[in-house]
Amino acid sequence: MRQLLLVLSLCFLAACGKPVNQSYMEESGKVKVLSTTAMIDDLVAAVGGEEIDHLSLIVGDLDPHSYELVKGDDEKLARADLIFYNGLGLEHGASLSKHLDFHPEALPLGDILYRQNPDSFIVIEGQLDPHFWMDVALFAQTIDPIVAALSKKAPQYASLFKERGEVLKKEMMERDQSLLSKMQAIPAEKRYLVTSHDAFYYFAKRYLAAPEEKEWKNRFIAPEGLAPDGQMSILDIQAVSEFLCAHHIETVFPESNINQDALKKIAAICKEKGLDVKIAPAPLYGDTMGEKESYLEMMKHNGETLNHYLP
Ligand SMILES: [Zn+2]
Known part of the structure; x- marks a missing residue:
């Protein structure tokens, strides 16, 4: 009897804690939303809640710059009623970018914001820097287009999405301010950052430079360029x-x-x-959330790690 109860309770747990992936792949009648990165998927999940099925295409520590479709991805893309991607040239793997370019319901969140306010975005050697999630206040601006797109797909939940979007915005602005005060508490002469690739310019501009600092680009350098799959020269290493x-x-x-x-x-x-x-023993999260549970956790980790090792 005890064994039967155990089996039953395990079944119950399995049903309740069903991974999102599984429900996304099943017929549920809910709007299915695919995001390329885990950071975007995390915001989509917070806004959409139980009313949608959501999934991140690129998981764990896989590189979003060079990600190519793998077995099973075609089905994930085919099931999507709506796709959110970073844009600004981030997802440049040929098989994925071809899908995103031609999908009628794929929204490049970075490009949408860039068209509204190009001055908020960073250009490095003539190339738009796609890593805008590193500035929490800027990334929070994706919430409005996410709310709008979800509301168009499921108008019956529009007010719920809007409400959740406002809560999320508030949480993100709080994280932004806490990162700002944490980083600015480090002496200015110590606020210089070196990482593996050029993922931290937005972070340097927003959090490491003093407010209105014109030479904020000098706060950060990395041996590998905007995409870590690019070529790295001895000159980069020397610099x-x-x-x-x-x-x-x-x-x-x-x-x-x-x-x-x-x-x-x-x-x-x-x-x-x-x-x-x-070399700091704890890595930073640049392009991926790794095993972190949420985007805000990822940014908190980055702030705490820098706060610990920079001074
Ligand atoms: Zn990157």
Whole structure:
């Protein structure tokens, strides 16, 4: 009898705690919303709640820049009533970007905001920087287009989506302010950041530079460019090691989804120059949420890690 109860309670748990993935793949009658990145999916989940089925296409620590469709992705894309993606050139894997370009219900959230307010976005060497989720206040602006698109698909829940969107905006603005005060509490001469690739310009501009600081680009450097699948030259490595020496930086930060070879090379070059550079034991989350449960957790982790190792 006890065993039967155990089996029954396990079945009950399994039913209640059904992974979202599974319900997305089943016929539920709900609007099905696919997001390319876990960061976008997290916001969509907060706004859509139980009233939608949602799924992130790119999971774990997979690189969103170069992600190519794998077995099973076609079905996920085919089931989507609505797709949200980052845009600004982030998802440039050929098989995925082809789908996004031609899907009638695929919304590039970054491009939508960029058209409304281009000055909020960063251009690096003539290329739009796609990593705008690194500025929590800027990323919060995606909530309005998410609410609008969900409401169009399920108008009966429009007021609910709007209400949840407002709550989420408030939470994000609180996180933004707490990151800002945490980072600004670090002495200005210590607020220089080196990571694996160019994912942190928005972070540097919003949180590391002083308000209105014109030279905010000088707060951050990385050996690998806007997409970590690009080429890295000896000149890139040299520029980073010079940056470290110039600002007497002692810690560099690996990113959860990128190998540490370039940072190790840089640390070795610096050692030759007499500067002891350590690689922080806790990685930052740049392109992915990794195993973090939410976007806000990811940003909190980044803030706490920097707060611990930068000063
Ligand atoms: Zn990136």
